Structures are given as structure tokens and as C-alpha cells.
Amino acid sequence: MPDYKAPLRDMRFLIDHVFDFHGHYAALGATDASPDMVSAILEEGAKFCENVLAPLNRPGDEEGCHFDNGVVTTPKGFKEAFAQYVEGGWHGVAADPAYGGQGLPLSLGLMLSEMIGSSNTSWGMYPGLTHGAMSAIHAHGTEEQKNTYLSKLTAGQWTGTMCLTEAHCGTDLGIIKTRAVPLADGSHAITGSKIFISAGEHDMSENIIHLVLAKLPDAPAGTKGISLFIVPKFLAGSGERNAVSCGSIEHKMGIKASATCVLNFDGARGFLIGEANKGLACMFTMMNHARLGTGMQGLCLGEASFQGAIKYANERLQMRSLTGAKAPEKVADPIIVHPDVRRMLLTMKAFNEGNRALTYFTAQLLDTAHLGRDENQRQEAEYLLAFLTPICKAFMTETGLEVTNHGMQVFGGHGFIREWGMEQLVRDCRIAPIYEGTNGIQALDLLGRKVLGSQGKLLRGVTKIVHRFCVANVDHPQLKAYVAQLNELNQQWGELTVKVGMAAMKNPDEVGAAALDYLMYSGYIILAYLWLRMALVAQAQLETGSSEGDYARGKLATCEFYFKRLLPRTAAHRAAVEAGSECLMSLPAQMFAL
Incomplete structure (x- = not known):
């Protein structure tokens, strides 16, 4: 298994220079999140x-x-690690001080979650779901x-879950069968x-608090008839065991140490x-938190995979470089000299660092939505979050899975051999595009509800940000070619959306046919914007003679790779969107049979 080291330098690059988290916290009045506090949380969390x-x-x-x-008994050491986590105060970093939390911004909690997910995704599922229950x-x-x-x-004495899925329905929650019958004391x-x-x-906590979707006897049909209930394993106060039991646990491809x-x-x-x-609306508070956390799993496992791959590529000797021996004193060159290995490593680096920037960009919006002093500011952040959440979940998990595959x-x-640990990262990552709403569902949410459902309003909130950035940097001496490329894609984004919207007015299947490619197209453009923000900072650091010169050059080289080798994928996604639904829907269902 690769040794994990928290990428603190890259985290600090984003925190201190790209997004100015310290100014962000000051503007929100989050005075406890001082630079020293942030540094201490990162350092001790990493340890x-x-x-x-x-x-x-x-x-x-x-x-x-x-x-x-x-x-259910968790693997050896898990319970003790959770006790240490709780004792260290990590569980309440971003929780309300009125209930014993530290009251720090949500973004700090997400930074900690990134390190947890990279070091042990299965373990991170236990506190992760609890945070969602707390937010609901x-x-x-x-x-x-x-x-x-x-x-x-x-305090971590109790943990939490969310209980949506039933054997006969996953995404289609309107047909759940779980029932809630009113009792005389007001409970159900x-x-x-x-x-x-x-x-x-x-076995990691004293009690488990389940948030359960169920239907009342007189509930309307469909999703309009779903209510949400708190169902403790042990009843608060009396400590009486409630009538909820675990019938079995699943035997899974990955995240095996997480009890499903x-x-x-x-x-x-x-x-x-x-x-x-109104339970579905309540549950969405928890689901949106979980979807951001799931998106981060793509980043987390991708980071762990990259750390293993880069070390191996520098040590493994195979063949000679096509341009001549690079390590003539050795029997062969390290495989990092080979272009195809470089292609994989740079793809991993570009997606990991781009997805980290997307995570932190979104995390700042979360802070603003919760702590913003101005209602308009909070509302604008909510709109941007509504647009970005399905992209974070789907794009980051799709690219995270690609990254872990490259690492292997x-x-x-x-x-392919278990002892090296790389195949576990692929297995653990494979669930991320599936759960918390499959990526196909995220894509429908983005295109159908968020973009077309708002008549393009939510999309325009993002394209305006990108447009203003491009106008401000149109003449940048080193980066203007990439700025022009981003600006052109940003304009095409709106045009493509209008095309899909017009087609959908004639045939609603056009939305479903276009959705996933549209989401990936959107994700690549957003990452291009974020990569240019990072490149601007890196270029400035080089020009001022920063001690981080080699790091800055690495950023600029990776930005160049992203624009030349990854961003062109938008053309394929656009072509697929424009191909329409006919080639998908014309084949009769019975003709799929063998």
C-alpha cells in the first residue's frame, strides 16, 4: 500500500494564494479561523x-x-482510531458551538475530510455520514x-446515517414502501x-441515529408524500433498544471496511x-452534503493513487528512453522517462490538482451560504452551489476513477496484485460514481433541473464569472492563448445549452441523451478556469523570485498539459450532445436481447 503524505503544500497554495481563505474568513467574521488556527488544523490533521x-x-x-x-464489528483498530479522532476534537471542527462544536467554517472541515478520505476512505464513511445527519x-x-x-x-458519542434506498427502488424514492403510523404520544x-x-x-459509537424516509398513511402519491423521521437505535432518555436491527451487511467490491x-x-x-x-426537501440538506463528500472521494483516492504511482515511476527500471539513456549507470532507465507513463502521471496530476481547486472553490461558497452577512451574497452562493454540486459529485468521481486506473x-x-495496494484504490473508487445518486442522475439534475429548469439562470451565474476572468486577463503575456481558448469555450457553453433546450422542447428524451456529456463538458470548462487561476499565481511567483520556483514551474507545466491534452475532450462531449437522442432511442428494446 502506498505511504500517504498529506499534500499540504498544494493545499496551502490554494488556501494562501489562489483563493485567499484568510481574507475570505475575515470577510465572513470567522475570526477564530486565524492563519495560525488553519495551519495547526492542517498540520495536526495530517499527522x-x-x-x-x-x-x-x-x-x-x-x-x-x-x-x-x-x-457488526469493524476491523481491528477502527474503533480505537475513532476514539482518538473524537478525543482530539476533530469531529466537531465545523459544528455549532451551541452543541459543543468549534464553530469553524465548513471549508476547514472539508479540508480535513480530504486528508481522511485519502488516507482511509472506508474509515471516513463513519464520521462522514454523521456530519450529514447533523446538518439535516x-x-x-x-x-x-x-x-x-x-x-x-x-461529541462523537453517537453517529448518524441516512436511510433512503429500498430493495425495489433506488433513485425513484416516490415508490418507497416504508410506512410511518402515528402513535398517541406524537411519535410514529x-x-x-x-x-x-x-x-x-x-461498534464505534454508543448509539446510531438513523434519518429515515417513510410515508404517512394519508400521504400523497410520489415524492410529494415522503416524510423524514429520526429513528434512534437506542431511544434518547430511556436508553431503550428501538425496534431497528441489521439484517445483514453487503459483500462488496470495495470500501470493505465500511459497513453497508x-x-x-x-x-x-x-x-x-x-x-x-416535506421529507425529501429535508433530506436534500443531508444529500447535498453527502454528494460533495462523495465527489471528494474521487480526489482523495486519486491523490493516494498518484502518490504511489509517482514514487514507483521514479524507481522502476524498464528499457531506455527513446532519446537515449537517462540513467546510463543503471541497467535501464526509470519508467518516468517514457512519454506514455508521463501521459498517465500528468493526467493524474492535472485532475487531482484541478479537482482540489474545484473542492476549495465550492467550499468557499458553502461558507458564504452559511455565514455571509448579506442576503444577496448568501443567495448568489446558493445558486452557484446548486449548479456546482452535481458537477462536483459526477465529474470528480469520473475523473477520480480514471486517475486510480492510471495509477494501477x-x-x-x-x-493488479493486491499487495501493492493500487488495485484497492480502484475498487474503493468504483462506488463513487454510483452512490449518493448515480452520475447519470447528477447529470439529469444539472441539465434538466438546474440549467433548463432555471431557464439558464444558474448557468449564467457561472459563465459570467468565467467571462469576467477572461476579460481581465485577455492580454496576459504568458497565458493569453489559454485565456482565449477558455473564453471561446465559455461562449460555446451557452450556445450548446440553447441547442439542447430547443431540441428538448420537441422531444424530452433529448435532455436524458445529452445530460452526462453536457455535465462532463461543463466540468472540463470549470477546471480550465480554475487551472488558469492557479497558473496566474504560479506565474507571478516565478516573476517575483519566490522560493517555490520549481513548484510554480510544475503548476504551469501541468496547466499547459491540461489545456493541450485534456481540455480538447470538450469537443467530443459537445459532438455527442449535438448528436441527439435518435441514435440512442431508435433501436427497439426487444432487439437488445441476445
Whole structure:
């Protein structure tokens, strides 16, 4: 398994220079997030992830979770690591101080989550889902519910889940069968079964608080009839065991140390959160948090894979360089001299660093949406988040999977062997495009709901940002060619959207046919904008003689690679969008049969 080292230099480059997080925090009044505090969190978080979590990653994959008559035991060391995590105060970094949290901006919590996900994705699922449950209860719970649950969740004594999926329905939540019958004391009896529940049962906390979607007896049909309920494993106050049990855990391709559970609710007591029949809106608070976290898994696993691949490429000797021996004193040259290996490594580097920039860009918007002092500022951030969330989830997981595949390929046959650890990263990453709403669903959400559903308003919020950037840098001495390339794509983005919208007015299938390619097209343009922001800073550092000269040159070289070798993929995605739906839908279903 590759040794993980937190990429603190790249993180600081974005925090200190590209996005000016310190000025951002000051503008929001987040005075506790001082430069010294941010530095301490990064340094100490890195130590915890490198020294505690990373060594548990491969053993946890080998051992997996154990299931015995409803009891789930996590792999050796997981419970102790969680206790250390909680004791260190990490669980409440971004939580509300009213319930024992430190009240630091959400972006700091996401930076910590990045390091956790890179060092041990399976372990990170346990606190990760809890943060989502906390956000839903905080946003939609009554004062009594907040006081009952949030302090324990913040302290890490209790953990949380979200329970949506049932065996007969995944994305189509309108047809769930779980029922909630009102009881005399105001609670509800929850009956039904949920599948694929991450961290649904385990031994790491005293209690597990399930957020469960169910339907009331008089609920309207479809998604308009879904309500959300808090269903504790042990009832608060009395400590009585609730009628919820784990029926089994899944045997999975990856994230094997994360317990993925079947949960059975047999008249379990549940407590309505939010309004009746408005549960999906409440759950989306949690789902959007989870989708950003899932998108980051592409970055996290890609970073771990790159660290393994770059070390191997510098050490593995195979053949000679096509332009002559680069290490004549050795029997062969290290494989990093070969163009095809360079292609893979630079693709990994470009996506990882671009996706990290996208994560931090989005994280700042999260901060503004929650802490902004001006209503218009908060609303603008919400609009941008609505547009970017499906892109973060889908684009980052698609490219993250590509990165982990490249990492395994760099190792050649050794990459296919378990002991080297690279194949685990591929297996762990493969779930990310699937769960928390498949990437196809994210694409429909982006194009159908966010873009066409807003008559292009949400898209224009992003294209205006890119346009202003291009106008400001049109004459940049070193980067103007790339600025022009980005500006042209930005204009085409709007034109392509109009084409799809016009076609969809005649045939709604055009939206579904175009959606994924449209999302990937959008992601490549956004990353191009972010790469140019990074390149501007790197160029300025070179010109001022910064001590980070080699690092800055690496940034500029990777930006050049992105624009010349990766951004051209937009042409293929655009062509696919413009091809329309006919070639997809004309073949009768029965003709797919063998």
C-alpha cells in the first residue's frame, strides 16, 4: 500500500494564494479561523491521517467488517482510531458551538475530510455520514430535537446515517414502501426495510441515529408524500433498544471496511423532522452534503493513487528512453522517462490538482451560504452551489476513477496484485460514481433541473464569472492563448445549452441523451478556469523570485498539459450532445436481447 503524505503544500497554495481563505474568513467574521488556527488544523490533521488512519487502510480492506446475528464489528483498530479522532476534537471542527462544536467554517472541515478520505476512505464513511445527519437536524429539527441529538452527535458519542434506498427502488424514492403510523404520544411507528445503509450498524459509537424516509398513511402519491423521521437505535432518555436491527451487511467490491447494511424497522419509534410530506426537501440538506463528500472521494483516492504511482515511476527500471539513456549507470532507465507513463502521471496530476481547486472553490461558497452577512451574497452562493454540486459529485468521481486506473496501470502487472495496494484504490473508487445518486442522475439534475429548469439562470451565474476572468486577463503575456481558448469555450457553453433546450422542447428524451456529456463538458470548462487561476499565481511567483520556483514551474507545466491534452475532450462531449437522442432511442428494446 502506498505511504500517504498529506499534500499540504498544494493545499496551502490554494488556501494562501489562489483563493485567499484568510481574507475570505475575515470577510465572513470567522475570526477564530486565524492563519495560525488553519495551519495547526492542517498540520495536526495530517499527522492523524498519516500515522493513525493510513496504516489501517489495507488491513481494514483485508479484514472487512464482521456480522454476527445483527451485530457488526469493524476491523481491528477502527474503533480505537475513532476514539482518538473524537478525543482530539476533530469531529466537531465545523459544528455549532451551541452543541459543543468549534464553530469553524465548513471549508476547514472539508479540508480535513480530504486528508481522511485519502488516507482511509472506508474509515471516513463513519464520521462522514454523521456530519450529514447533523446538518439535516440542525437545519430542520425542532429545538427539542436539536438539544436531544446534536450535542451527542457533535461529541462523537453517537453517529448518524441516512436511510433512503429500498430493495425495489433506488433513485425513484416516490415508490418507497416504508410506512410511518402515528402513535398517541406524537411519535410514529416506522415499518419497512432499507438497503445500502452506510455505517448503519457498527461498534464505534454508543448509539446510531438513523434519518429515515417513510410515508404517512394519508400521504400523497410520489415524492410529494415522503416524510423524514429520526429513528434512534437506542431511544434518547430511556436508553431503550428501538425496534431497528441489521439484517445483514453487503459483500462488496470495495470500501470493505465500511459497513453497508440492510436495516429492518419493525414498528420502530420515529420522530418526525420538518413538516409532514416535506421529507425529501429535508433530506436534500443531508444529500447535498453527502454528494460533495462523495465527489471528494474521487480526489482523495486519486491523490493516494498518484502518490504511489509517482514514487514507483521514479524507481522502476524498464528499457531506455527513446532519446537515449537517462540513467546510463543503471541497467535501464526509470519508467518516468517514457512519454506514455508521463501521459498517465500528468493526467493524474492535472485532475487531482484541478479537482482540489474545484473542492476549495465550492467550499468557499458553502461558507458564504452559511455565514455571509448579506442576503444577496448568501443567495448568489446558493445558486452557484446548486449548479456546482452535481458537477462536483459526477465529474470528480469520473475523473477520480480514471486517475486510480492510471495509477494501477503505471505499476503494470504489479498494479493488479493486491499487495501493492493500487488495485484497492480502484475498487474503493468504483462506488463513487454510483452512490449518493448515480452520475447519470447528477447529470439529469444539472441539465434538466438546474440549467433548463432555471431557464439558464444558474448557468449564467457561472459563465459570467468565467467571462469576467477572461476579460481581465485577455492580454496576459504568458497565458493569453489559454485565456482565449477558455473564453471561446465559455461562449460555446451557452450556445450548446440553447441547442439542447430547443431540441428538448420537441422531444424530452433529448435532455436524458445529452445530460452526462453536457455535465462532463461543463466540468472540463470549470477546471480550465480554475487551472488558469492557479497558473496566474504560479506565474507571478516565478516573476517575483519566490522560493517555490520549481513548484510554480510544475503548476504551469501541468496547466499547459491540461489545456493541450485534456481540455480538447470538450469537443467530443459537445459532438455527442449535438448528436441527439435518435441514435440512442431508435433501436427497439426487444432487439437488445441476445
